[in-house]
Amino acid sequence: MKPAPFAYLRPSTLEEALAALADTQGAKVLAGGQSLVPLLSMRLAAPSTLVDINGLPDLDGIAADAAGVRIGALARHADVLASAEASASQPLIGMALSHVAHPTIRNRGTTVGSIVHADAAAEMPMVLRLLDGTVDVASVRGRRTVPAADLFAGPLESTLAHDEVAVEAFFPALAPGGGVAFSEVARRHGDYALVGVAALVDTEGGEVTRARIGFVSVSDVPTVVDVSDALDDPAGAALAELEPADDIHATAAYRAHLVKVLTPRVLADAIHHARERTGA
Amino acid sequence: MTTKMFGAKVPRVEDQRFLRGQGRYVDDLLTDDPRLLHSAVLRSPHAHARILDIDVSDVLDVEGVVAVWTWDDLTGPMAEPLPLLIPHPTLTHGRTQYALAKGEVNYVGEAIAFVVAVDRYVAEDAVSRIRVDYEYLEPVVGIPAARAARTAVHPDVPDNVGARMTQENGDARAAIAAAPHTLSLDLDIERSACTPMEGRGTVARWDPDTSRLTVWSSTQTSTGVRGCVAAKLGLDLAKVDVITPDVGGGFGVKVVHPWPEELLVPLASMTLGRPVKFTEDRREHFISSAHERAQEHHVEVGFDDDGRVLGLDVEFWHDHGAYTPYGLIVPIITSTQLLGPYKPQSYRVTFESVYTNTVIVTPYRGAGRPQGCFVMERTMDAIAAYLGKDRTEVRSANFIQPDEFPYEHGLVFQDGRELTYDSGDYPASLAKLKELVGWDEFEDFRAEMAAQGRRVGIGLACYVEGTGVGPYEGAHVHIETSGKVKASIGLTTQGQGHQTAFAQIVADTLGVRFEDVEVVTGDTRKMPYSVGTFASRAAVMSGSAVHLAALRAKEKALRIAAEALEAAEDDLEIADGVVSVKGTDASIDLGTVAVLSNPLRYAFDEASKAATQFRVGDPGKPPVAEGDEPGLEGKDFYSPPRSTFANGMHAVIVETDPDTAEITILKYAVVHDCGHLINPMIVEGQIHGGVAQGVGGALYERMAYDESGQLLNASFMDFLMPYVTEVPTTIDIDHLETPSPLNPLGIKGAGEAGVIPSAAVFAAAIEDAEGFPITAMPISPSELFALRLEHADLPAEALSEETR
Numbered sequence A: 001m002k003p004a005p006f007a008y009l010r011p012s013t014l015e016e017a018l019a020a021l022a023d024t025q026g027a028k029v030l031a032g033g034q035s036l037v038p039l040l041s042m043r044l045a046a047p048s049t050l051v052d053i054n055g056l057p058d059l060d061g062i063a064a065d066a067a068g069v070r071i072g073a074l075a076r077h078a079d080v081l082a083s084a085e086a087s088a089s090q091p092l093i094g095m096a097l098s099h100v101a102h103p104t105i106r107n108r109g110t111t112v113g114s115i116v117h118a119d120a121a122a123e124m125p126m127v128l129r130l131l132d133g134t135v136d137v138a139s140v141r142g143r144r145t146v147p148a149a150d151l152f153a154g155p156l157e158s159t160l161a162h163d164e165v166a167v168e169a170f171f172p173a174l175a176p177g178g179g180v181a182f183s184e185v186a187r188r189h190g191d192y193a194l195v196g197v198a199a200l201v202d203t204e205g206g207e208v209t210r211a212r213i214g215f216v217s218v219s220d221v222p223t224v225v226d227v228s229d230a231l232d233d234p235a236g237a238a239l240a241e242l243e244p245a246d247d248i249h250a251t252a253a254y255r256a257h258l259v260k261v262l263t264p265r266v267l268a269d270a271i272h273h274a275r276e277r278t279g280a
Numbered sequence B: 001m002t003t004k005m006f007g008a009k010v011p012r013v014e015d016q017r018f019l020r021g022q023g024r025y026v027d028d029l030l031t032d033d034p035r036l037l038h039s040a041v042l043r044s045p046h047a048h049a050r051i052l053d054i055d056v057s058d059v060l061d062v063e064g065v066v067a068v069w070t071w072d073d074l075t076g077p078m079a080e081p082l083p084l085l086i087p088h089p090t091l092t093h094g095r096t097q098y099a100l101a102k103g104e105v106n107y108v109g110e111a112i113a114f115v116v117a118v119d120r121y122v123a124e125d126a127v128s129r130i131r132v133d134y135e136y137l138e139p140v141v142g143i144p145a146a147r148a149a150r151t152a153v154h155p156d157v158p159d160n161v162g163a164r165m166t167q168e169n170g171d172a173r174a175a176i177a178a179a180p181h182t183l184s185l186d187l188d189i190e191r192s193a194c195t196p197m198e199g200r201g202t203v204a205r206w207d208p209d210t211s212r213l214t215v216w217s218s219t220q221t222s223t224g225v226r227g228c229v230a231a232k233l234g235l236d237l238a239k240v241d242v243i244t245p246d247v248g249g250g251f252g253v254k255v256v257h258p259w260p261e262e263l264l265v266p267l268a269s270m271t272l273g274r275p276v277k278f279t280e281d282r283r284e285h286f287i288s289s290a291h292e293r294a295q296e297h298h299v300e301v302g303f304d305d306d307g308r309v310l311g312l313d314v315e316f317w318h319d320h321g322a323y324t325p326y327g328l329i330v331p332i333i334t335s336t337q338l339l340g341p342y343k344p345q346s347y348r349v350t351f352e353s354v355y356t357n358t359v360i361v362t363p364y365r366g367a368g369r370p371q372g373c374f375v376m377e378r379t380m381d382a383i384a385a386y387l388g389k390d391r392t393e394v395r396s397a398n399f400i401q402p403d404e405f406p407y408e409h410g411l412v413f414q415d416g417r418e419l420t421y422d423s424g425d426y427p428a429s430l431a432k433l434k435e436l437v438g439w440d441e442f443e444d445f446r447a448e449m450a451a452q453g454r455r456v457g458i459g460l461a462c463y464v465e466g467t468g469v470g471p472y473e474g475a476h477v478h479i480e481t482s483g484k485v486k487a488s489i490g491l492t493t494q495g496q497g498h499q500t501a502f503a504q505i506v507a508d509t510l511g512v513r514f515e516d517v518e519v520v521t522g523d524t525r526k527m528p529y530s531v532g533t534f535a536s537r538a539a540v541m542s543g544s545a546v547h548l549a550a551l552r553a554k555e556k557a558l559r560i561a562a563e564a565l566e567a568a569e570d571d572l573e574i575a576d577g578v579v580s581v582k583g584t585d586a587s588i589d590l591g592t593v594a595v596l597s598n599p600l601r602y603a604f605d606e607a608s609k610a611a612t613q614f615r616v617g618d619p620g621k622p623p624v625a626e627g628d629e630p631g632l633e634g635k636d637f638y639s640p641p642r643s644t645f646a647n648g649m650h651a652v653i654v655e656t657d658p659d660t661a662e663i664t665i666l667k668y669a670v671v672h673d674c675g676h677l678i679n680p681m682i683v684e685g686q687i688h689g690g691v692a693q694g695v696g697g698a699l700y701e702r703m704a705y706d707e708s709g710q711l712l713n714a715s716f717m718d719f720l721m722p723y724v725t726e727v728p729t730t731i732d733i734d735h736l737e738t739p740s741p742l743n744p745l746g747i748k749g750a751g752e753a754g755v756i757p758s759a760a761v762f763a764a765a766i767e768d769a770e771g772f773p774i775t776a777m778p779i780s781p782s783e784l785f786a787l788r789l790e791h792a793d794l795p796a797e798a799l800s801e802e803t804r
């Protein structure tokens, strides 16, 4: 369990990092290393060069305002989770992050890294997708903003080019009439979910005007289903778009069952949350 | 008077080191030695294949690679199969692997080539450049495939059966046929493994100047490793020292020896003249060490209206993996220990131990007992359910009674000796357990929870554990002239607290301060005669040996002190390291006695001056009397006639989520009887650890082999060892102390106890919560969900509505 040989660069400016990525065939960004290092050690990935971005300045910010929460590429899960401002602006961030791994992993792993890693079993890519967030990406060609809807290409595959660095993720704030909720079933505390479900609702006068549900671990990419027109059977509507699969931890049937159990609960919680916030 | 240490909750002396990160494990050794080389192993990616060709020509080009071995490079005993350690006569078709595969591989992970390089990174790079041509063979995975025998794992064992064994006491089949009630059950347990924190590891240093080999190994038996290394490498035993430093857990897997690497590392060191290290990584541990537990059982039982078992007929199949280096220990233990605290009027057991193309099997904490306990306790529960009786009542009706000890089962145990229980009080244990868990109040609790829409269940399971198997252990106790005491025992330690428990015994036996006793374990230079640490035998075997050795040292101390104090030996007592004449001021330090015991020519300090020939002894006699020895030491061995039998009973209350089928532990209670407790804190620690491991085995851990023999969960990401969050925060423990009559201290083993009843007790509680039989373990929420569907008349959709 030792990585194959690789070159290691630790640039001190973003420009240097981008240049190195552009110039080097098979280079890869190293952020918190909580996903990448295990892949290297098991020789499932063998990049020619690691461009360690941990030495880059000004990328660890967590800034929240009425519009939403901006999370820098080097902000650790633990710092984001601890940010009262972030959770005040968009409570779903904290609700979901508390299910991401364990404290030691959260101390090192980055929220942006988790999003770029694009694991359909991970919480934060789905949360970004549900909230219609964006990721700011830089390369030698300049900057662009990628909407979450365009970010996830397939299992563990984002649409970022190999020489692009995600510098920041933006999670829109919860609207005044909005409510959110999150729940998951995992085999052990902190494990990737067998099924995870998040809900985002908008209400007016306590009535739901829009409801969307995001799912973890029941499809190849983070999946969001609009259930605004299926409030009495949100799970049924969702299952039509999900592809629960068998693995060594659970059958597809059990996962589908969990979708049925969790979806109405989480939706009800989100509606409750919205009503609580609006006093409706 | 010295405070009595035996029985006291003495904090473990080793914890200071361990908690401060000062433990020294094999991988910590020789790290500063620039000559140290590292190794890696090419392992088979296929479960069953013929090796047509191995091409290592690309390997030596890798910078930093020093040497590579395949089977073709091995000679003499190294080219022969590894030893079959326990050649039970019933194991008619035993097979062992080669240190490096010869022409075929029989499991994913089997060693094929061994690379030595300047570091492990380079060694792994080199391994990835070895090219092997395979001819694939159909793999045999799982017991049904082994029994179907469409393919043979070993061509000369066409039915895949390594051994068949039957034992019978009475005519069980006739008794069942004549019984008023009968039941039959099929009960399965899956594969799991020990997964200690530290994997396997070996370091060897050959000293060409003195022709001596020093081997450090993370083993449960340093003497065993020494014997194997000497034999395989053609060295005199006296030229080989094996030292076991701190070991990060064993749980059975490290009792196998020699592992291929345990021989290849010393071979490489001798060949290259440099120290060599092998440190197993986690993936390797999963695919190339050992597993256990997989068994399928069929039970026929006949009983009367009270639930008394009149006849019990058990047939089972044990999956021993690709080879049988450790013989038949596991299925033999299942077949004999299955009976637990009960006395069926007749019993017949038959097993087949079968080959599969999977990792080998060795005893894993509990060693066949968890399966046996599962079978017996599921049977007891089934009888109770059938008769509509309380489950404790049926058990009580079958218990061996306190006045029936020693109790002979009429069977032969794993050590080839009669299965005879020495002592126990099962009714008293059960009464304690019912009290501890609230058995009689449970129906009220169930109703209370049901009113909140919650589903709970309670289960219990009883076991008896043969502990302290022979053949022997030894100890050496040396009182130094400083008065400090060094005790050496031969067996190794893997974190059990031996430094503490054995020091407690020595302190009490000798009458010295606990702080003055230091215990050395697992070093063949100090104690070359030993068996090893397994089968809950350390306390019984080495505890008794160290007590006997300390008695010998004490005898000698009293004899010398009596002379010095001009008193009769009977008038002397030893306390806090001082020998005194009872009721007088006359006394002498044990350290001074040690000085007097060793007549010296040279005075190298003040103390030794007192022992020169000018000062001590009768000038008319030889300084060391005939039959005597210099020095204040005692050495002795303990070899019991047979095993001693500890017992215990566990109960658990679980909650099963009506919607998600998740299983939560609400209460876990243990009543435990291992005779006299040397250190209750250590015993409780063993129980805590065992219960935690048992929770893993019952609810989380399994070896997920696919049909092609690939282990799909060979990492801690997917092999679900429970975290602290999955283990009950409190475990209620009560002890009963029924001393063993077989050893001087009345002790029995405690190391495996905590894990034995887990599968049984969780199955019982989940069954109680759900109302349908649980016949296979482990069980996950996904599987519980599937069982609910199977047992529901309602379709899947309606089920969760119904249960809400």
Ligand SMILES: Cc1cc2nc3c(=O)[nH]c(=O)nc-3n(C[C@H](O)[C@H](O)[C@H](O)COP(=O)(O)OP(=O)(O)OC[C@H]3O[C@@H](n4cnc5c(N)ncnc54)[C@H](O)[C@@H]3O)c2cc1C
Pocket (backbone or CB within 6 Å): A028, A029, A030, A031, A032, A033, A034, A035, A036, A037, A073, A099, A100, A101, A102, A105, A108, A109, A110, A111, A112, A113, A114, A115, A116, A117, A121, A122, A123, A124, A160, A164, A165, A166, A167, A190, A191, A192, A193
């Ligand atoms: C035991 C364990 C349990 C875990 N459990 C969970 C869990 O329950 N839920 C969960 O969501 N995650 C879990 N994780 C993963 C964890 O959240 C990781 O930290 C996260 O997925 C990746 O973040 P990182 O900063 O460590 O990224 P790295 O491991 O450094 O990188 C991951 C990938 O993203 C790329 N990358 C990272 N940052 C950037 C960037 N800024 N720009 C471009 N590319 C980038 C890397 O090149 C690499 O391909 C777990 C990890 C472990 C070890």
